[in-house]
């Protein structure tokens with residue numbers, strides 16, 4: 001394919017030459033759908049012509065379709081729905097680079113069909129997300145947020161031996177659904193609490209089991225025996241409502257459910273019912289079925305801790321994620337294979 005050229009006007013003219021205008025290749029055009037840390041915008045802008053949404057507000061579908069015209073790359077967030085309509089709207093599009101490790105906001109099979117590379121940001125958010133998982137576990141088990149509300153409301157009159165009693169972590173059983181990178185980092189931290197670690201997932205990983213002293217069990221055993229059930233799997237058609245009424249009934253009355261993966265993995269209505277009926281002791285949620293909408297029943301319950309999808313949200317990590325996504329995008333639009341390609345099959349399509 002011929003590369004279009006633009007002309008630079010700042011060329012010195014010598015006595016012996018007719019003015020020769022030095023040509024520089026035209027930069028590939030990229031859409032950045034939402035405000036990013038400046039370091040990431042700079043990375044894209046160095047090699048691409050970047051159109052950046054400077055407002056921290058997502059584009060409507062109509063705006064997205066309009067802005068995408070003429071672009072060969074897109075850096076987007078998990079709040080952008082990149083469906084078959086979007087992917088088929090621009091035949092020049094080469095890459096959709098998601099600033100997230102999860103990519104359920106993108107129709108990956110449709111992207112592959114249209115020859116569009118999809119990339120994500122694995123690795124850089126693992127430790128930060130594991131830290132936050134523990135923040136949510138401890139806050140939920142030890143009623144930190146409830147206690148904070150109580151103190152601020154000036155309701156605290158006296159130290160109470162039996163006030164705000166939570167549940168221990170030390171020596172308890174942690175059940176991890178999805179022992180991937182983040183699940184592993186969560187399990188490593190559990191060693192400090194001397195916890196028994198159970199995990200469940202499609203395939204057993206014996207090397208990890210040994211390293212983490214974790215036990216592979218089926219889903220039912222994990223739900224029946226764990227004091228803390230932590231959801232750390234990817235959202236897919238198979239994992240939608242992985243935790244519903246039946247699963248919540250299997251959990252202990254003293255157990256907590258923690259979700260830091262994706263909201264639709266848990267049936268929120270069933271969760272509200274289980275919490276109200278005290279079938280389980282509490283829940284810590286960083287993600288919701290219809291973000292940013294939260295099932296109203298959850299808002300009325302004291303035994304849940306709710307966070308606005310911030311598990312990877314440290315300044316350092318969000319900056320690393322944005323820069324990684326920028327690099328993935330730049331690689332793809334400058335003819336290299338991006339390091340974090342989710343759909344390598346696309347290379348066969350192109």
Ligand code: GLV
Nearest residue numbers: 099100101102312
């Ligand atoms: C955040 O939720 C991510 O998938 O990176």
